[in-house]
Amino acid sequence: MLDFYRRLYRAIRPSSGDDEAARTDGGVVSDGSAADPVEPDRDATARLKSALDRRFGSDFMESSIFWLPPFLLMGLFVYGAVIWNLLISLTDYQRFENAPDYSNLDFEMYTRALADSGFIDAAVNTLILLILFTAGTLAVGLLLAILIDRGIRFENSFRTIYLLPMSLSFVVTAQFWLWIYNYNNGIANSVIGTFGLGPVSWLGNQDIVLYAVIFALMWQFSGYAMVVYLAGLRAIPREHYEAAKVDGASTLKMYWRVIIPQLKGATISAAVVLMVFGMKAFDFLYSLAGGYRPPNGADILATKMVREAYANLNWAYGSAIAIVLFAMALGVIGPYLVYEYRRDNL
Amino acid sequence: MSDGEIRTDGGTTSTTARLRRNLDQLTVEDVGLYVVLAFAAAFYLVPIESGLVTSFKTGIAIVETAPFAPPGPSGLTLEKWQTAIDALLRGMGNSLLYAVPATVISAFVGSITAYGLTIPTWKKSYKAVVLMLIIAGIFIPYQAVLVPLTQFWSQWAQLDQVLSFVWALGIDNDYVGIIELVITHVAYGIPICTLLFRTYYKTMSEEMIESARLDGATLRRVYRRIVLPLSGPMFAVVLIYQFTQIWNDLLFTLVIVSTESSPAAPVVLILAGLGSSLEGQDFALRMAGAFFAALPTLAVYIFFGEEFAEGVAA
Numbered sequence: 001m002l003d004f005y006r007r008l009y010r011a012i013r014p015s016s017g018d019d020e021a022a023r024t025d026g027g028v029v030s031d032g033s034a035a036d037p038v039e040p041d042r043d044a045t046a047r048l049k050s051a052l053d054r055r056f057g058s059d060f061m062e063s064s065i066f067w068l069p070p071f072l073l074m075g076l077f078v079y080g081a082v083i084w085n086l087l088i089s090l091t092d093y094q095r096f097e098n099a100p101d102y103s104n105l106d107f108e109m110y111t112r113a114l115a116d117s118g119f120i121d122a123a124v125n126t127l128i129l130l131i132l133f134t135a136g137t138l139a140v141g142l143l144l145a146i147l148i149d150r151g152i153r154f155e156n157s158f159r160t161i162y163l164l165p166m167s168l169s170f171v172v173t174a175q176f177w178l179w180i181y182n183y184n185n186g187i188a189n190s191v192i193g194t195f196g197l198g199p200v201s202w203l204g205n206q207d208i209v210l211y212a213v214i215f216a217l218m219w220q221f222s223g224y225a226m227v228v229y230l231a232g233l234r235a236i237p238r239e240h241y242e243a244a245k246v247d248g249a250s251t252l253k254m255y256w257r258v259i260i261p262q263l264k265g266a267t268i269s270a271a272v273v274l275m276v277f278g279m280k281a282f283d284f285l286y287s288l289a290g291g292y293r294p295p296n297g298a299d300i301l302a303t304k305m306v307r308e309a310y311a312n313l314n315w316a317y318g319s320a321i322a323i324v325l326f327a328m329a330l331g332v333i334g335p336y337l338v339y340e341y342r343r344d345n346l
Numbered sequence: 347m348s349d350g351e352i353r354t355d356g357g358t359t360s361t362t363a364r365l366r367r368n369l370d371q372l373t374v375e376d377v378g379l380y381v382v383l384a385f386a387a388a389f390y391l392v393p394i395e396s397g398l399v400t401s402f403k404t405g406i407a408i409v410e411t412a413p414f415a416p417p418g419p420s421g422l423t424l425e426k427w428q429t430a431i432d433a434l435l436r437g438m439g440n441s442l443l444y445a446v447p448a449t450v451i452s453a454f455v456g457s458i459t460a461y462g463l464t465i466p467t468w469k470k471s472y473k474a475v476v477l478m479l480i481i482a483g484i485f486i487p488y489q490a491v492l493v494p495l496t497q498f499w500s501q502w503a504q505l506d507q508v509l510s511f512v513w514a515l516g517i518d519n520d521y522v523g524i525i526e527l528v529i530t531h532v533a534y535g536i537p538i539c540t541l542l543f544r545t546y547y548k549t550m551s552e553e554m555i556e557s558a559r560l561d562g563a564t565l566r567r568v569y570r571r572i573v574l575p576l577s578g579p580m581f582a583v584v585l586i587y588q589f590t591q592i593w594n595d596l597l598f599t600l601v602i603v604s605t606e607s608s609p610a611a612p613v614v615l616i617l618a619g620l621g622s623s624l625e626g627q628d629f630a631l632r633m634a635g636a637f638f639a640a641l642p643t644l645a646v647y648i649f650f651g652e653e654f655a656e657g658v659a660a
Contacts, residue, residue, distance in 0.1 A: 305489045
């Protein structure tokens with residue numbers, strides 16, 4: 001591959017300043033073997049090059065050395081792997097078989113998933129988590145951004161504090177929340193205890209645990225939503241605030257009618273990123289439980305997939321769950337990318 | 347430098363605030379604002395603070411004092427930190443072993459990819475397709491590639507055997523996992539690094555690059571002489587971001603290295619199982635371990651917090 005590039009490079013720019021460098025390192029690899037055969041090749045590659053350039057634009061061939069190899073590596077690991085994963089999900093690959101048997105493909109794993117109540121629960125939990133976590137985090141982030149944007153002192157300190165949890169990993173924050181939600185002497189129970197409530201078994205009660213996890217994730221990422229909204233607020237011209245003030249709108253009305261509608265772009269981009277974080281909540285749940293099985297009632301597709309594949313060794317079944325998760329992600333990202341493309345933001 | 351920037355836009359914001367303050371000299375609203383902000387700050391800090399104080403408590407102090415109160419002199423102990431450091435130190439070394447190379451390589455690769463997709467002129471619609479595929483790569487849930495990834499490293503790319511001369515030197519062959527982690531993290535880091543650099547390169551002065559091109563400079567020369575030297579600030583952002591991401595990632599380490607008893611186990615893997623045993627959970631040990639494992643990312647965040655915030659916003 002690289003050799004192809006070097007040859008092509010030499011063929012295209014025989015007299016450029018950088019050619020020296022290209023020839024020296026290219027020479028080590030290919031001089032002996034490729035010196036002669038290059039001659040007839042040159043015409044063909046040059047013709048190919050001009051044809052490609054005519055089709056794709058003047059710098060296409062020359063720039064491809066920069067982006068094509070990384071693009072191919074990424075494509076192989078991302079899209080190649082997803083396609084491979086789809087194939088595996090159609091096999092019956094499990095246990096200690098060395099490789100999947102591709103000769104016999106069917107949708108058995110998907111019908112099995114639909115009949116598995118654990119899968120349905122996990123899918124429902126994933127949706128609840130994504131929707132509540134995203135909406136809650138955006139709301140808290142917006143509120144904080146508006147408060148911080150009101151010309152306060154120590155703005156930088158407040159911003160840093162709010163963003164601090166995001167710098168910590170799920171593995172670390174899971175330890176903190178395990179301690180907070182601890183039944184006997186956790187903070188959560190002592191806080192609601194002052195209101196005469198509780199104690200509640202936050203992680204043991206399967207009706208509550210999912211919401212406790214969502215709350216912890218909101219704590220971690222609302223700082224991120226705040227930063228995105230803050231950038232959006234700063235981009236709104238001052239006149240809009242002043243015009244609303246002159247019209248006699250109350251502060252609440254001004255934000256609701258004038259400012260928030262202008263934050264659509266910030267909301268969309270923050271929401272997409274947050275949903276992706278939500279789908280990656282695997283790390284948090286794994287560390288919370290210290291193993292593949294999250295607390296009862298908090299199983300999501302991300303944890304179920306890894307558990308099926310790596311703990312139960314149901315590789316094909318795990319792959320099928322992964323494809324469902326992938327489809328959910330695609331449902332979020334696809335429209336977002338089209339939206340960005342239409343706005344010429346790509 | 348960045349401090350000055352913040353102050354200027356902070357200044358424009360406060361004009362409305364000042365206007366309002368002049369209108370109604372009342373500061374009740376302001377007081378309320380600061381109270382709310384302080385409460386929010388407490389909300390974000392308390393989990394971290396209570397973790398920190400707990401990590402210094404003895405078993406008795408944990409039961410007797412409030413979770414967020416500091417331990418008394420009799421309840422203070424460094425023993426948990428000692429244990430945590432003993433358990434995690436080798437994991438720290440392993441994590442650095444793959445996090446640093448993977449961070450540097452993916453930042454550099456992201457920079458050249460973004461350059462090739464931003465500065466040179468070729469058809470916009472084709473560029474958009476490539477970009478879409480790359481950007482979509484940021485949002486892929488990694489679960490969708492895990493089984494193939496395991497297959498690839500364990501059955502197809504037998505790095506283990508290729509590197510047999512390294513194991514002959516007395517290095518444990520579990521360390522093949524470290525190399526696999528570097529390649530994996532670089533491959534999956536390309537999308538986000540490319541996007542970050544692209545947003546930066548899009549704002550770069552076109553005249554300078556165009557005149558260099560007209561003078562006959564190759565794309566390679568333009569990158570080396572003009573674009574790369576100007577990329578410094580963005581490199582800071584990408585390096586910080588990638589380092590925290592790679593350091594904190596659990597999923598890939600779990601499937602590639604898999605056991606915490608492996609000599610090549612990264613710190614996150616050891617931490618996930620630390621302090622839980624059949625007798626119950628040793629919270630103080632868990633907290634001490636959590637802080638110790640977070641030290642490198644916390645240090646990066648505290649020293650480069652400003653750049654981090656800007657990078658996140660971009």
